[in-house]
Amino acid sequence: MPDLYGEAMRFLTALALTWTTFAATAFATPGQPTDGALGFQPAVTPIMEDIVSFHNILLVIITVITLFVMGLLVWVMIRYNRKANPTPSKNSHNTLLEVVWTALPVLILIGIAIPSFPLLYLQDELPPEIDFTLKATGNQWNWSYEYPDHEVAEYFSNMIEDEDLQPGQLRNLSVDYPLVVPVNATVRLQVTATDVIHNWAMPAFGTKMDAIPGRINEAWFEVTEEGVYYGQCSELCGLRHAFMPIEVHAVPQDVFDAWIAAKAEDEYSEAADAIIAEYTAARETRLAQLD
């Protein structure tokens, strides 16, 4: 039996903490979920910034519509209940009203479509200048990555099991051999799979692309902030679907160059790991001093 009392107390504590968490969304660490948060993870690519601002518009529209319908329902329940209005009217037509509630939603939808289509085409059409290509392959149950332009051989990226987690690593999100990309570089992502369909998804980038055996799908992203970003497989792929996360480090160009040179020598290079570890430690110290 689950400990119901403990559960209830933990729930109440969490509830009390929520309101502080609401405010804490502003302090959310980019690239990973925040407990109790209500909206998107912070955006770190131009695409995700556009998704967030478009969603903000949509959220206002749908909230207004829902409150409007709720208001109408409350109003008719107060004004037209049996006590307030014992004799019902018999009207069942009003052409003008019907035309209005057909035409008005059409106008709202057109208003939504105007920002929607440019966003769609921005995501889908690769920019003319691509810095390099990155290939991700979904397997049951891990990702493997290649940097064909840098002649890095395919390496596998597995989730860190719970018992092997180091301080600072995140359960179900951290991997052994992450991806590394330079900040402000335009990366072409090619996605495919070897067995069943997977999906390479990175919430902070606004990237989500099916990895389908026999196909290569393309997407692109340009990370504008240094940091570590986590994503997860987003197409059901069997037993360990929940345990094949994605980890991307966005680093300055010189760190990337050193890393990729080491990787080109040996795709599981310890030197490459050391470069990233050293850079991450330095960055954390720097950030700590800023605080």
Added chain:
Amino acid sequence: MSADAATHDDHTPSMWDWRRWVLSTNHKDIGTMYLVFAIFAGIIGGGLSGLIRWELMEPGLQVFTGEDTGWGALFGNAHNYNVVTTMHALIMIFFMVMPAMIGGFGNWFVPLMIGAPDMAFPRMNNISFWLLPASFALALMSMFVPGAGADLGFGGGWVLYPPLSTSGHNGPAMDLLILSLHIAGISSILGAINFITTIFNMRAPGMTIHKMPLFVWSVLVTVFLLLLSLPVLAGALTMLLTDRNFGTAFFDPAGGGDPVMYQHLFWFFGHPEVYILILPGFGIISHIVSTFSRKPIFGYLGMAYAMVAIGFIGFLVWAHHMYTVGMPVDLKAYFVAATMVIAVPTGIKIFSWIATMWGGSMEFRTPMMWAIGFIFLFTVGGVTGVVLANAGVDQALHDTYYVVAHFHYVLSLGAVFAIFAGWYYWFEKIFGVKYNSFLARAQFFFFFIGANVIFFPQHFLGLQGMPRRYVDYPDNFEFWNSVSSWGYVIMLVGMVLFFAVLVDAIVRRRKGEANPWGEGATTLEWTLSSPPPFHQFSELPKIK
């Protein structure tokens, strides 16, 4: 008219005669069997969702641990979690909502509302029903035979995407599931033929197509969707079956096939299917709103043709479930536009319901409470549908809990609320006894609060990026997941109250009236006794 029915020589067979049920050709008995079947399937489907919420209450593996000790031995591992989510969906769709709405309420009230003595093909009606338990048995069996390797059951999601459903599941579980869905499909197609024939040919004199009650309209549109979409599913399922067993490669890239082709076929069925689940609910809600406002339906023709429009457009929007498969961008743009168009007829329906109440003399009897709850919750599910229709935003939300929240708002809180609204609207008519409205209202409040606590936080999880179909999640998704699981507990209390209502009605047996709702209830079923005579309308009613 009720006098005619009452004087008719009524030779109702005994309730305890097995032949009355197994060999039934009576639309009301068959309707009752469908309703009982739906309740039974609903208990299993709802129980499975309890396992899901139990597992997701905390991060880490609690239920589907895969260990030999404790609960793990009973429930298995993460694969079995996938089996549970898959079967929860299939059972709720094919064995709970569809049998309740089309088989149950449709069988009961389409003939009564159009003034017909029975369905057009009473024996086919019998086989339509009895195929379902066979289909359900196959589906349940599939949970207990090998699916992927030594793991039992099929855990590839109700959409059955290959290659996970072909090379990804080598055991017989998937084959049983394919056969189960084939049989369920045959059952529905036969039912659809029966309803179309009945509605087109057996309306009472004077009941023109534009005088038909809206519930009959809704069932007519629904069964056309079934008739046109299910053969496509049957084709896709057969191709899966031959890919699995006979060496074809329809969906196998190694043999020149294409897994995405399956998704197009599946959703060509799957999108109309979700309208199949909700359209009869639209009809039910219209009658309830009109009855308890004591007003005729506002904009009857607009309501009827809005459903026709929803059904028609429903066939043209399937690939909005597949925005991330790598479709050409212009094709995605088309599906965005077509999908958003659906919001227009849906809006007409919502506003017409409110306009029906406007100026009315509303009475908040139990069915009306469910109906008002439906209208509000369906609006919430509808507007998030508009968000998801935009492929640009869907890129962030696809396959996250936002989608789960959206479709549970339209189905778990939309279709299911409509079913309960109809259940309490027609309970007295069907069973001839009254129910305890205090308990029934209490059930409504527990359901309304519980369902919102379960599903509203899932919007937040989805926005934060939590993917669907995850047995375990990163620790920072914990808070809203635990809230959601507590919501399940609230809803469970509502479910207990539902059975309390049943037990109370059975024990007290307070005799029902022919028309408990008064002057607002104008359709033909209220002119008959409660329950109606075994055979009704031996003299056809005339509609002015």
